[in-house]
Amino acid sequence: MIDLSTSYMGLDLKNPLIVASCGLTKSLRGVQKCAEAGAGAIVLKSLFEEQIAAEVDELTRHVDSVGHTESFEYLHGYGEALGPREYLQLVGDAKKTVDVPIIASINCITDQRWADYAKRLAAAGADALEINIGFLPHAAELSGSDVEDRYTSILYAVRTQVDLPVALKVGPYISNFAHLAERLGIDRVAGPAFSVGWCGPGETEKEITWQGADALVLFNRFYNFDIDVDTLQLAGGNPYSTSADIHVPLRWISLLAGRVSCDLAAATGIHDGWDAVKQLLAGATTVQVCSTLYRNGLGQMGLILEQLREWMQEHDFALLSDFRGQLSQVRSEHPGDYERLQYIKALVGME
């Protein structure tokens, strides 16, 4: 008897397949369909601070903002409450309607917003939060450690405001991901050795401890940048991944599994049951899917779960824990194989 159930950030999932944050999870109907199709958990479409700011701008466009009049302040505050209102409603409705864990997702820019929206989403009934950090460190004056501090500071801001499990979803553009992952994913983090903006009065000087992330989601696949050579304009690249995109997250899951104490959710390039098996063997706690559902429909989830079950049967595994992390670096007798980057004939058989 195959049992696909798993724990993820302390939540009980009937299987490890999670619908990633995307347009398919932006409405109650979408959430219902994902649940009916067999999802183990659902991450709602992100609530973007930029989107809220745009709504607020629209609301206050006709008000004279010179000197920040009282009516401007009122409308501004009202607009901010209005912006996420529909999102909070979705969280509440989804919780009432489906019986799989609902993970709310936020993407903020300004520091104070992260904690503020995290609190509101927790109050709306979300089972967990996924913090979607999209940060392109392109400024020359920004050092690698400044970038790491930014991630840690955001996690700290949310962590210290809500009691919910918190997952951190990041992109792969980080100088030394192992170092950052350790800072973010360990149980107790001494700090803050970073921006003190989130410390309470008197906390700036003292050593405080706080809990790291409950999970890291590796990796987000960001909006692709491209150029149209006919129109000489910027253009968006293909929004959807293929199985060929699995390799970067697969390597990092296998390098980090067993080394950070938080859960690891694999994301990007998981299109079929074998992609899911690979990530679980590497050490993923759960796998997130998005592009394959856009390409093949929600029925693909049933197929992925069936392929996973068949593979487990073939290999005599009854539980995910029977094989999870079996091919992680920490359990390997040849750890160097996980760090190989170059085509050297004697080592990889081609040049």
Ligand SMILES: Cc1cc2nc3c(=O)[nH]c(=O)nc-3n(C[C@H](O)[C@H](O)[C@H](O)COP(=O)(O)O)c2cc1C
């Ligand atoms: C149309 C679309 C919308 C997305 N919206 C979000 C979003 O709001 N928040 C987020 O964290 N990721 C978002 N993503 C990224 C996905 O959640 C996922 O991490 C990424 O597509 C990689 O997974 P995949 O290879 O299975 O597609 C979106 C992706 C697509 C294609």
